[in-house]
Structure formats: structure tokens, C-alpha cells
Amino acid sequence: MKHFDDKFVFGAATAAFQAEGATKEDGRGPCYWDEYLSRPESRFTGDVASDFYHKYKEDLSLAKEYGLNGIRISIAWSRVIPDGSGEINPKGIEFYNNLIDECIKNGVEPYVTLHHFDTPLPLYKNGDWLDRDNIDHFVRFAKVCFENFGDRVKKWVSINEPWSVVAGQYIIGHFPPNIKYDIPKAVQAMHNMMVAHAKVVELYKSMNLDGEVGVIHILESKYPITEEKLDEKAAYLEDTIANTFMLDACLSGEYSEDTLATIKDIVKKNDGELVIYEGDMKVIKSAAEKNDFLGVNYYASHFLAHHDGDSGIHHNGTGEKGSSVFALKGIGQRVTNPDVPTTDWDWPIYPQGLYDMLVRVKHNYPNYKKIYVTENGMGYKDDFQDGKIDDTARIDYIKQHMEAILKAIQDGVDVQGYFLWSLMDVLSWTNGYNKRYGLFYIDFDTQKRYVKKSAHWMKQVAETKTLVNPEEIDY
Numbered sequence: 001m002k003h004f005d006d007k008f009v010f011g012a013a014t015a016a017f018q019a020e021g022a023t024k025e026d027g028r029g030p031c032y033w034d035e036y037l038s039r040p041e042s043r044f045t046g047d048v049a050s051d052f053y054h055k056y057k058e059d060l061s062l063a064k065e066y067g068l069n070g071i072r073i074s075i076a077w078s079r080v081i082p083d084g085s086g087e088i089n090p091k092g093i094e095f096y097n098n099l100i101d102e103c104i105k106n107g108v109e110p111y112v113t114l115h116h117f118d119t120p121l122p123l124y125k126n127g128d129w130l131d132r133d134n135i136d137h138f139v140r141f142a143k144v145c146f147e148n149f150g151d152r153v154k155k156w157v158s159i160n161e162p163w164s165v166v167a168g169q170y171i172i173g174h175f176p177p178n179i180k181y182d183i184p185k186a187v188q189a190m191h192n193m194m195v196a197h198a199k200v201v202e203l204y205k206s207m208n209l210d211g212e213v214g215v216i217h218i219l220e221s222k223y224p225i226t227e228e229k230l231d232e233k234a235a236y237l238e239d240t241i242a243n244t245f246m247l248d249a250c251l252s253g254e255y256s257e258d259t260l261a262t263i264k265d266i267v268k269k270n271d272g273e274l275v276i277y278e279g280d281m282k283v284i285k286s287a288a289e290k291n292d293f294l295g296v297n298y299y300a301s302h303f304l305a306h307h308d309g310d311s312g313i314h315h316n317g318t319g320e321k322g323s324s325v326f327a328l329k330g331i332g333q334r335v336t337n338p339d340v341p342t343t344d345w346d347w348p349i350y351p352q353g354l355y356d357m358l359v360r361v362k363h364n365y366p367n368y369k370k371i372y373v374t375e376n377g378m379g380y381k382d383d384f385q386d387g388k389i390d391d392t393a394r395i396d397y398i399k400q401h402m403e404a405i406l407k408a409i410q411d412g413v414d415v416q417g418y419f420l421w422s423l424m425d426v427l428s429w430t431n432g433y434n435k436r437y438g439l440f441y442i443d444f445d446t447q448k449r450y451v452k453k454s455a456h457w458m459k460q461v462a463e464t465k466t467l468v469n470p471e472e473i474d475y
């Protein structure tokens, strides 16, 4: 199949903290990133970011002009409820009302995420997703959003990427509270997030709003670097903790025997224990039947080798190619596959991994309903030449991944949309502003927007529903 069908959504993604800026305006409370990035050793802050808070009209009009009909935005919990659990901030409601109305006015449908990495600071200090009360506070926040925006927003996402949150917070340690190698905490927080997701689905469905609700997972394939049994085991273990654990929860509504045994074993090898509270699996099961869609975020796949020692990680947060190390005790280590190219941040570029993941979801979870690819894109140090940015490397990346999606559709997977990360350049959580993903380049000193070659290409793709050759783009 060479064409996307007429219903296919061509979108781009943003997230509140990475785009909005205006972190102290109109009564917004701090989230944990505000506190973390204000420390003296921080290389950057989110105080201005892409200034989307003030420039959203311009960005939405660019989205429309360049052929997009969908946008992912997220609602900053601490803009709507500044301390996370107390008073509602009318100015926060007003901002999102205006933003949502502007999306609709431009024919760019908002897909709205409730939690995109930005827990309000007081709740984070209470333990964030390790604190079970956080679940109730989050459900209340969801209710406020459904009540205020549910008449116009028809696509809701509970949580963005549980695995990335906990890997950042408790394993890699590049997200606050910067804990390293605490796999038991990571697993517990993931489980708690899936309970929170499930409760939000239940709530949404009980409100009889005429829309859809789902969850987004980062789903990156894991392959053994050789056919050796031990390498295969390492790939299986990382796949279970990062992918199967979450897919089982949101699509099967139960952890399979294998999944649970493997997770418990990994946690035990790291001196911990997973606690599943009474009632958790009941709500998870019920929500799995009601979920309307699965969002798949995909950037890279990983190649695994056996690893017998302690955990050891070096996070490449600057784009110094080749500097990454990632080895986990009781799981395995990521290694370079010489046949697979990587970005400057050492992310393997492997579109086959997206195809394999999409087909696997359909095969292993036949009740999955439908999929949106809710993030995919290439972090790149764009070269700005007199107002022009020729990002052909990014176009190649996107094209290859869209080809993988078309192939999956052809093979029977129901994928209904693609959202490029990101609409315009935004803050990258652990890298700052030189790792760019946008269709629109931002000069962060002036906040002026410039149209990249990839935006011209995307417009043609969206208009023709065909993956046009980048060489045909006049730029």
C-alpha cells in the first residue's frame, strides 16, 4: 500500500512543560522540573521554552498551513490546580479553554494528555507515583479537565510514557529525584501509574462524554545482539520490564503469569518487592475492556547482550556520539549494532522495530481496538543557514518510519494516525535546546519561528497521503 487513507490523522506533538514557558504566570504552581532546573548547576530552564503560552495562535496557524489536522497538547496539572490537590485556578482553565478553541478553529484536533512528566511539586515531594494518594489527586485533576474541556476535547490520554518517567526518575537518574538503579521503585511506580490510568478511564466512561480515552506507552523493540541464549534472555528481560509489563496492564487487564514471574524475579534480584494492592487488578481489568486506543511512541530499538554485573549507566545528554552506557543488574546491557545507524544521542535508527512492535500488539493483544503513533521523530542539531534549515536527514528518518507504519497497516494493524515529535522545536528534558525535533525552527533568543524543509515535505505528504520523495521538495 502506498497511500494513507482519508481518515488518517497527520499530526504533531507538544507537551506543556516543554513548550509553554510562562511558568510563573497567571497563578501556575511549580512542577518538579521548575525546582530542578532552577538549581545553579542546571544548563537550561523551562521558564520560556517555546513560549507557546503566548504564541500558540501562531503555532496552530503554522500547523494548519502545513497540512496538519491533529496536535498533541498536554494540560499542566499545576496550571489548573497549582498545588496539585487544592484550589482550582480559573486562569489556568481560561488558558486551556482558549487553546482548545484555537485548535478547533484551525481544524487541528487536540489530543490532550493529562500527565506528561509534570507532577506538581508538592505531590512530587510526597513521593509522586510511589505515593498511592497521588492516584486520587490525579483522578480529581482528570475530573476537573473532563468537566471543563470534555465538551470539545474528544481524544484524551491519561498518562504519557510510564516507563520513561520511572526509568528517568529511578533507574537512569536524569529526572528528579535522580535516583539510579532502583529497579524496585521503578516497577512499583509503573504499576501505580497503570492503576491511575485505569481509574481515569473508569471515571471518563462514567461521565458519558462523547469522546475517547487511552494511554500512551513508549514501545521500543528489544533484540538480542546474537543468537546466544544468554543474549536472548537479556532482550527478553528488558522487553518485559519496558514493554510487556505495560501492554499487559492496559490491553489484557492482567499481568500474564510469565510477565509477573519475570518482573518479580527482576525486582527480587534488585532486593525489592512489587506490591499489588487489593482492588488494583480489578480496576485494571475493567479499564482494559473500555480503553479506546493505544498511543505508541517510538524513537529507537535496542540491541541487548548478557550482563552479569552491577548496573552502570552513562546518559548522553549533550549529543556527544558514542558516549552512552546502559547496563542493568538482573537484566542485560545495551550494545551497539554495527549495522544500525544512530543519532548523535546514540539512539539506534531502526524503523523495522516500529513495524515489529505494531504487528506484535495486534498479534498478542487482539482486543487492542486502534493505535495512534503518538510520537516519533529525530533529535538533530539543525543547521540554520540564512533562515533556511535543510533537515533532509530528519525527513529520511520520518519517511522510513511512516513506511513501516504503512506496511503494518497493509498487514492488518489498525493504525489511524501519526504525530511527529514535535510541532516546533521545544525543550528536551535532559538535553536542553540544542536537540531539536520540530517542523518549525525556533530561534530561542527571539522566539521567531522558521519553516524547516521537513515542514514543506510533511505538507505534501498530508495533502497527497503519499510518502513523496524529499528530492521533489522545492526548498
Ligand code: BGP
Pocket (backbone or CB within 6 Å): 015, 018, 160, 161, 164, 218, 297, 375, 379, 421, 427, 428, 429, 430, 431, 435
Ligand atoms: C519522549 C517524550 C517527549 C520528548 C521525546 C524526545 O519520551 O514523551 O516529551 O521529550 O521523548 O525525548 P528527548 O527530548 O529526550 O530527546
